[in-house]
Amino acid sequence: MLELRRAQAGYGRIQALREVSLEVGAGEIVTLIGANGAGKSTTLMTICGVVPAQAGEILFEGESLRGLSPDAIVARGIVQVPEGRRIFPQMSVLENLELGAYLRRDSAGIRRDLEHVMELFPILAERRHQPGGTLSGGEQQMLAISRALMARPKLLLLDEPSLGLAPLVIRQIFAIIRRINAEGTTVFLVEQNANQALRLAHRGYVLENGRVVLADTTEKLLGNEEVKSAYLGI
Amino acid sequence: MSYFLELVGSGLTRGSIYALIALGYTMVYGIIQLINFAHGEIYMLGAFIALIVAGALTIHGFSGWAILLLAGLVAAVYAAAYGYTLERIAYRPLRNAPRLSPLISAIGMSLFLQNYVMLAQTPDFLPFPALIPEFAFMEPVAHIIGSAEVLILATSAVLMIALTVLIKYSRIGKAMRATQQDMAMARLVGIDVDRVISFTFVVGSVLAAIGGVLVGSYLGQINFTIGFMAGIKAFTAAVLGGIGNIPGAVLGGLVLGLTEALAAGYVSSAYEDVFAFGVLVLILILRPSGLLGRAVREKV
Numbered sequence: 001m002l003e004l005r006r007a008q009a010g011y012g013r014i015q016a017l018r019e020v021s022l023e024v025g026a027g028e029i030v031t032l033i034g035a036n037g038a039g040k041s042t043t044l045m046t047i048c049g050v051v052p053a054q055a056g057e058i059l060f061e062g063e064s065l066r067g068l069s070p071d072a073i074v075a076r077g078i079v080q081v082p083e084g085r086r087i088f089p090q091m092s093v094l095e096n097l098e099l100g101a102y103l104r105r106d107s108a109g110i111r112r113d114l115e116h117v118m119e120l121f122p123i124l125a126e127r128r129h130q131p132g133g134t135l136s137g138g139e140q141q142m143l144a145i146s147r148a149l150m151a152r153p154k155l156l157l158l159d160e161p162s163l164g165l166a167p168l169v170i171r172q173i174f175a176i177i178r179r180i181n182a183e184g185t186t187v188f189l190v191e192q193n194a195n196q197a198l199r200l201a202h203r204g205y206v207l208e209n210g211r212v213v214l215a216d217t218t219e220k221l222l223g224n225e226e227v228k229s230a231y232l233g234i
Numbered sequence: 235m236s237y238f239l240e241l242v243g244s245g246l247t248r249g250s251i252y253a254l255i256a257l258g259y260t261m262v263y264g265i266i267q268l269i270n271f272a273h274g275e276i277y278m279l280g281a282f283i284a285l286i287v288a289g290a291l292t293i294h295g296f297s298g299w300a301i302l303l304l305a306g307l308v309a310a311v312y313a314a315a316y317g318y319t320l321e322r323i324a325y326r327p328l329r330n331a332p333r334l335s336p337l338i339s340a341i342g343m344s345l346f347l348q349n350y351v352m353l354a355q356t357p358d359f360l361p362f363p364a365l366i367p368e369f370a371f372m373e374p375v376a377h378i379i380g381s382a383e384v385l386i387l388a389t390s391a392v393l394m395i396a397l398t399v400l401i402k403y404s405r406i407g408k409a410m411r412a413t414q415q416d417m418a419m420a421r422l423v424g425i426d427v428d429r430v431i432s433f434t435f436v437v438g439s440v441l442a443a444i445g446g447v448l449v450g451s452y453l454g455q456i457n458f459t460i461g462f463m464a465g466i467k468a469f470t471a472a473v474l475g476g477i478g479n480i481p482g483a484v485l486g487g488l489v490l491g492l493t494e495a496l497a498a499g500y501v502s503s504a505y506e507d508v509f510a511f512g513v514l515v516l517i518l519i520l521r522p523s524g525l526l527g528r529a530v531r532e533k534v
Contacts (some may be wrong), residue, residue, distance in 0.1 A: 048422060080422050082418075088415055091408075099408060102424045
């Protein structure tokens with residue numbers, strides 16, 4: 001579904017991605033793990049067209065995404081939940097959700113999806129008229145994921161959804177990600193919390209200094225000695 | 235008492251014009267943190283275009299309301315085109331440049347537009363026809379407030395309400411608010427941010443141009459420098475109310491207009507600017523983020 005071939009990207013003269021090749025198949029949950037500054041977020045921003053790729057190829061359903069604007073990429077069905085959730089703070093929960101469906105014109109479908117996400121996260125229904133900025137971190141993460149779902153993504157990109165959340169909330173969020181995937185959305189998950197991510201995903205990649213250094217099924221990665229010592233703290 | 239009311243009437247009239255222009259400053263600032271110093275020139279251009287159109291229509295035998303409406307409409311369309319073009323050529327190429335660069339570019343565009351009108355039209359003051367007719371029903375209160383003032387107040391009020399509704403409920407309005415609150419995230423939900431910015435310039439320019447048409451007709455004369463002072467005053471109004479804040483721009487405009495009119499009426503018209511900017515200084519000392527502005531927390 002998504003394929004990066006030796007993608008390179010960076011900011012000015014700083015090259016954040018030196019060589020990233022990876023693949024996400026339809027229906028999968030794939031995770032990308034790595035340390036702070038390894039280039040995980042840049043990988044997602046490059047896929048979304050926010051950071052332009054300098055070299056290599058980015059293919060989605062066989063077509064190149066390079067040079068497309070971020071809104072054109074959203075229109076193709078790739079939607080990101082960025083690091084730090086980035087809720088529109090002064091807009092209500094409902095408005096945040098409506099903005100998720102910004103490019104859609106089917107108001108009946110939008111209404112159905114609103115109901116669907118409020119069923120996934122009942123707290124959002126309760127707080128629908130509250131400004132997004134007043135929600136707790138966990139609630140904001142639920143809102144951020146729901147906002148992305150409102151776009152009906154084919155591929156959902158998640159950047160550190162566990163960041164700064166209590167363990168109980170993390171478990172809840174990960175259970176929902178599993179459910180979203182089961183309902184047919186492909187998921188590409190970037191995490192520092194390697195342990196959780198590898199337990200959730202089918203396959204994983206390890207990113208170090210802007211390069212993919214390991215690629216395997218999550219079972220094998222969980223058993224890999226290097227991964228254990230570097231990312232799992234065992 | 236009737237003198238006081240008269241001053242209040244003219245103060246609110248002035249103030250609502252400042253507010254119309256201030257909205258353009260504050261909307262643009264809210265979205266791209268740029269003080270568009272060429273915004274006053276759009277107001278001036280609006281007045282000039284209306285004057286030209288009014289002249290042509292008068293020759294062709296149009297009268298009263300028809301001239302006012304058509305001149306206002308053409309001025310608004312032209313100003314929209316100017317505002318759009320301004321953003322495209324002077325600001326968009328500098329979107330990722332240091333903040334000082336677009337500011338200098340804005341001052342350059344302001345000087346350019348002023349001199350362009352001076353050369354293309356005239357450096358002298360031009361008489362502007364009184365396009366706003368006298369309302370018969372205004373007769374009993376005509377010694378306190380004129381028909382032109384009432385029309386200006388009403389038009390401004392309608393435009394501001396329309397703008398508020400647009401921003402609160404329309405799709406593009408929501409996109410504007412989203413872009414203002416988090417531009418990067420707005421891109422990620424699929425908003426074409428460049429289009430939103432263009433739209434913001436167009437809306438601000440239309441409001442300013444309508445302000446220009448109304449003021450031209452109200453004061454009876456225009457020249458190429460009227461945008462400069464009006465721009466400074468409207469910018470003051472925007473800061474007074476809290477830059478980036480839309481109700482703040484309206485409130486700031488009205489406070490400024492009232493201050494000026496009362497100072498001119500009770501002290502001396504020579505001191506009205508002193509009072510206007512004095513109020514600004516005072517409010518910035520007491521409430522640094524403006525009357526309705528909220529303190530900005532820097533994102534890290």
